[in-house]
Amino acid sequence: EVHARLTGVTRIYGAGTSGTKLHALGPVDLTLERGEFFSVVGPSGCGKSTLLDVLAGLAVPTDGTVEFEGKAIRGVPDGVGVVFQEDASFAWLTVRDNVAFGLRRAGVDAAEIARRVDYAIGFMGLRDFANAYPSQLSGGMRQRVCIARTLVLQPRLILLDEPFGALDQQTRLLMGDELLRLWRETGATVLLITHALDEAAMLSDRVGVMSARPGVFIDFVATGWPRE
Numbered sequence: 001e002v003h004a005r006l007t008g009v010t011r012i013y014g015a016g017t018s019g020t021k022l023h024a025l026g027p028v029d030l031t032l033e034r035g036e037f038f039s040v041v042g043p044s045g046c047g048k049s050t051l052l053d054v055l056a057g058l059a060v061p062t063d064g065t066v067e068f069e070g071k072a073i074r075g076v077p078d079g080v081g082v083v084f085q086e087d088a089s090f091a092w093l094t095v096r097d098n099v100a101f102g103l104r105r106a107g108v109d110a111a112e113i114a115r116r117v118d119y120a121i122g123f124m125g126l127r128d129f130a131n132a133y134p135s136q137l138s139g140g141m142r143q144r145v146c147i148a149r150t151l152v153l154q155p156r157l158i159l160l161d162e163p164f165g166a167l168d169q170q171t172r173l174l175m176g177d178e179l180l181r182l183w184r185e186t187g188a189t190v191l192l193i194t195h196a197l198d199e200a201a202m203l204s205d206r207v208g209v210m211s212a213r214p215g216v217f218i219d220f221v222a223t224g225w226p227r228e
């Protein structure tokens with residue numbers, strides 16, 4: 001079952017101005033099956049983040065169409081969660097309030113917020129740090145907070161842009177396992193951008209390889225992991 005589909009998607013920066021144009025992406029065709037774990041690898045600057053931004057509704061394609069659950073994407077679609085490399089947590093909020101932030105903004109009722117925040121904090125192993133501030137945590141723990149913030153929104157498609165890029169190797173491996181656990185638990189479709197080929201091969205069902213700029217997919221590789 002098709003969960004998301006990009007057809008002939010390009011992104012040209014500066015398209016609307018008389019200045020320099022930069023062809024950053026495509027034309028890209030990509031189909032994500034519901035529930036698959038898909039990784040994107042490719043050289044720096046080939047358009048991986050641009051691809052993710054288009055899927056997340058954070059960037060408008062210059063050409064082509066983007067569908068999520070059978071509908072054209074306009075703005076940030078409901079059901080899509082994004083995790084970035086940079087530590088995107090709010091320094092002035094505790095872990096608990098960081099995780100609750102999106103739900104409060106969405107007007108979810110207090111009991112439901114408490115229930116979902118407790119679950120996400122427990123799932124990501126943050127219970128002992130619920131009342132701490134991000135600055136009191138290690139980089140790996142802060143990235144757990146960012147994942148928990150996405151998890152509470154119950155996304156059906158999770159997009160991660162180099163989420164472990166700033167972590168040391170040991171923490172990166174640990175977080176990879178955490179991501180697999182999250183994927184299995186939620187049944188969500190996952191798109192992971194990484195520059196680490198080993199990470200892509202170890203975690204995903206399928207790896208999309210992009211060429212240098214302007215990025216297009218030059219190959220799709222099935223990893224052959226048995227999935228029960």
Ligand code: ADP
Nearest residue numbers: 011012013014015016017018019020021022062
């Ligand atoms: P437009 O709406 O005119 O197409 P864009 O949003 O595509 O404008 O880009 C505006 C400008 O911002 C770009 O032309 C570029 O000069 C600058 N810019 C912003 N982020 C970057 C980046 N990561 N790399 C290069 N230039 C950037």
Ligand code: ADP
Nearest residue numbers: 013022024043044045046047048049050051213
């Ligand atoms: P990757 O994630 O693979 O490193 P990006 O999608 O970030 O690649 O960038 C693709 C190309 O588009 C790069 O050349 C980058 O400098 C350029 N770019 C990214 N954002 C902007 C922007 N806002 N304005 C102009 N150019 C940009």
